[in-house]
Amino acid sequence: MYQNLIKIITGLAFVLSVAACSPTVKVAAPDKPITINLNVKIEHEIRVKVDKDLDELMSTDSGLF
Secondary structure (H helix, E strand, O other), X not given: OHHXXXXXXXXXXXXXXXXXXXXXXXXXXXXXXXXXXXXXXXXXXXOOOOOHHHHHHOOHHHOOO
């Protein structure tokens, strides 16, 4: 009977000692502000190819516009 009690007390002491040594996690705001550097260079090129017939149709001499 005493052996079971000693095992229980030893196990309880072990569990408490392990729980006492568990690491803690702290969440804190940083001292400096967070900066996001967005150096983005956007280049685009638009090429319009017009067929000769459409070019003649859209000319100012055609009277369409």
